[in-house]
Amino acid sequence: MSCIYCGTKIDLADSDIIPDALTNAKIINPHVCRVAHNNRFSDMFENEIINDMALITNELDIKSSKGKKYAVYDAKVVVGGTEYKTKLSSDTELFKGSKFMVTEDGKTKLGPLEQVMKIKNATEENVQVVDVNHIEIEKRVIIKTETYFSLAMYRLMTKIAFEWYCLHNGIEDKNDKFEDIINFIVKGEGNNPVTIVGNETVYGLFDQYTNFANHTLLCYIASDNSVNILISLFGIAIYNVRILNEVIEECSCNALFQTLTIDAKREQFYFKNKEELNDNLINSFYNMDFGNGMTVLMPKDMTDMSLQYQMLYLQNYDLFATNLMCVDKPDSVIVHMIIKHIEKLLQESALTIRGLKRFVNEHKEYLERENALNPNGTNKQSIFMFFILYTIGNSNGKISSMKELISYLKQRFSGTEISISDDMSKNLYTEIFKDKDYFEKIKMGALVVDKWEFE
Ligand SMILES: [Zn+2]
Structure with a gap:
């Protein structure tokens, strides 16, 4: 056995054809040398793509086997008109723990009051108290479409294609006919085959x-x-x-x-x-x-x-x-297409048992308190999820499986694709709050989802 990139027979390793932070299904090519062509690809191009796709893998519940943690993504959070930078792995993390958020210019910090008061020179004059349960909060996640056209992405795609193709054709050694391809993967040079x-x-x-x-x-x-x-x-x-x-x-x-x-x-x-x-x-x-x-x-x-x-x-x-x-x-057409696919993916990911269970799990603490739904601070996706829990709780046991839920939603939103617009989210919000028992019903729905089995 030799490395398909360089031909060495020394210290071969199992290469994850698709980096494990991007998939839950491992596929392996055992003909790649450990140091020069397995480990180094991470720094050369894989990590860049893994970081850029953190929001997607996070939403899809893909955890890297190394960290066993959800990927962390960059977000901007506007709290009462001021924009802060932060890193998140879930919505509920926003104001958790002793974490600080900082504005782009570094001049303003947001954090728990007791922590803020410990900062040197913090006085009652330069510290302002905000109530995050009532103030307007907006979370913005930037989707970098240029990632999908980057050299790192092209090299990663070529690497996946090459290792997969060799695996299913019994190529177990370096073959000169792939020289251009190998060159592009290893050095990022030559014609782009992607x-x-x-x-x-x-x-x-x-x-x-x-x-x-x-x-x-x-x-x-x-x-x-x-x-x-x-x-x-x-x-x-x-x-x-x-x-x-x-x-x-x-x-x-x-x-x-x-x-x-x-x-x-x-x-x-x-x-x-x-x-x-x-x-x-x-x-x-x-x-x-x-x-x-x-x-x-x-x-x-x-x-x-x-x-x-x-x-x-x-x-x-x-x-x-x-x-x-x-x-x-x-070009604008394909960029628009990619954005559309990402939006669809993020919306549909919520409507899986995985997505629902994770939402319930992450909001356990919130469900203990009455003010889980801040009218100004809950994003569209969360309102939709709360609405789903409310609907399940309100159905008196009629919605008792994912299948029944999907079929109810299709009827309710007359179609197969549910697009969560601002208007729709406002309407859902009003609908939930009209019911004075809304919170008990949301809690009931959460209990039901908690008991659902994976298919
Ligand atoms: Zn090698």
């Missing part, structure tokens, strides 16, 4: 067929015979990595697919080419004769969940090979 898919239809397909917030990898041969790998990063952006200009004899497997969910589940298939995949797919079904002239195609193995992905792959092969509409530089 572009971003601009065709929204492709995003729609991935969204429809795969699980929420997954990573999906897919290898195909383009119409110019180049070998390419598509990587869907949480469904936010789909990258196309041109890994080889043509099929090489050492790598005969080019119809590859793998999808990884945030619950660490995975589905995959690996075939030489689409013809072999096609043959396999045909042989995976049989004709069931109903005796009245009607026959139905039935899968031979009902447990083979990869069949739907095999169909997705074959039916859309031409789309992948010829019509991805890839771009390599950010």
Whole structure:
């Protein structure tokens, strides 16, 4: 065994193909040397992306195995008209502990009164008391879209594609045909092999067929015979990595697919080419004769969940090979698309058992007190979550599972996509407060969610 980057046989390590801070599902390539090409990639480009995506991984409940903690992200908090910088890993942390927030110019600090009074030169004249339960509070999180077009991201995508492709083609040593790719990953030099898919239809397909917030990898041969790998990063952006200009004899497997969910589940298939995949797919079904002239195609193995992905792959092969509409530089259309995907992801993450349980868990302390809902300080997302708990509590046991909740919400908001606008959040707020027993009902809802089992 040798390192696929440098050929050394000394001190090889299991490389996480996707950095573990970005996924709950480990996939490993064991042919990477420990120091020069496994550890150093973290500093070269992986950590930059991990930091920039902290808000996303935090919301999706992905914890790095190293820290076992939620990722911390940068936020700006406006309290009574003054803007402070802070680092957060949850909304409820805002005014917890002895933490201080500082304004951009460093001149004003916000913290618990007893801590503030300990600061040298603090007097009653230069200290102002604010009541965070009633004052207007706004949290702003900055989503850096340039991350998705950064050199670090392109290098990371190339690294993922390269290690995954080698793994499924039995490449266990350095191969000169990948020299350009290796150079780009290791040094960030040479032609950038990465572009971003601009065709929204492709995003729609991935969204429809795969699980929420997954990573999906897919290898195909383009119409110019180049070998390419598509990587869907949480469904936010789909990258196309041109890994080889043509099929090489050492790598005969080019119809590859793998999808990884945030619950660490995975589905995959690996075939030489689409013809072999096609043959396999045909042989995976049989004709069931109903005796009245009607026959139905039935899968031979009902447990083979990869069949739907095999169909997705074959039916859309031409789309992948010829019509991805890839771009390599950010333009307003693709930036807008990425923002839309991030917003959708953040909203939908709340509506999972994970998301609800985490919300309940983090608000346990708040639920002990009556003033959990500060009309000026609760963000849209939290109001929506409180509304959900209220709804569950108010249903008298009628909503007793995630499935029933989703079906209620679909009815209530007439559609599959729930967009939390300012108006909607105001209306929900009014609706909750009209009920004089609202707080008991929220608490009841929290108790119910606490008992729900993961699916
Ligand atoms: Zn190496």
